[in-house]
Amino acid sequence: MPAMDSSTRHLTGRRRRFARLLAAAALLGAGTAEASTAADLAAQYSAAAQRPANAAQGEAFFTAKHGREWACASCHGAPPTRPGQHRATGKPIAPLAPAAEPARFTDPAKTEKWFRRNCNDVLGRECSAGEKADVLAWLMGLRP
Numbered sequence: 001m002p003a004m005d006s007s008t009r010h011l012t013g014r015r016r017r018f019a020r021l022l023a024a025a026a027l028l029g030a031g032t033a034e035a036s037t038a039a040d041l042a043a044q045y046s047a048a049a050q051r052p053a054n055a056a057q058g059e060a061f062f063t064a065k066h067g068r069e070w071a072c073a074s075c076h077g078a079p080p081t082r083p084g085q086h087r088a089t090g091k092p093i094a095p096l097a098p099a100a101e102p103a104r105f106t107d108p109a110k111t112e113k114w115f116r117r118n119c120n121d122v123l124g125r126e127c128s129a130g131e132k133a134d135v136l137a138w139l140m141g142l143r144p
């Protein structure tokens with residue numbers, strides 16, 4: 001029956017398109033998951049800085065003041081394996097170390113937003129890719 005043939009062909013085509021869609025979604029999903037761990041973010045910052053991250057430098061950067069009122073540690077504590085407290089508002093801040101707070105660094109847009117805001121507060125400029133890589137390398141090595 002020609003009518004059935006054509007509808008079967010149609011179905012097969014749809015199924016093939018659906019399979020391709022699933023494969024694309026799986027790839028996309030994998031890409032998102034990759035970009036959403038602290039380790040992958042750190043690797044991206046390192047690549048942008050064109051040098052390996054340095055955890056000791058990250059600790060020094062995080063705990064020092066940079067010519068202004070606050071250090072990163074002023075709000076996040078040091079080591080930030082425990083909750084911090086916002087210096088201005090007094091609001092509690094969940095630990096920054098991913099081992100202490102698994103939700104940390106799972107949303108690159110959030111991470112970028114706060115790096116921008118906090119670096120401007122602490123340094124009066126954005127942090128460089130190298131500075132972000134160093135801080136992440138240090139945070140990733142911290143154990144609660």
Ligand code: HEC
Pocket residue numbers: 062070071072073074075076086087088093094103104105106107110111112114115118119121122123135
């Ligand atoms: C004035 C207080 C304050 C200072 C100083 C501060 N932060 Fe933050 N930081 C916050 C708050 C508030 C958040 C958002 C709430 C949260 O994520 O718990 C945050 C979030 C972050 C995040 C987002 C983490 C994620 O989950 O992706 C990063 C990264 C970060 N801060 C890094 C820094 C660095 C680096 C410095 C120093 C250059 C710094 N912060 C200094 C208050 C501060």
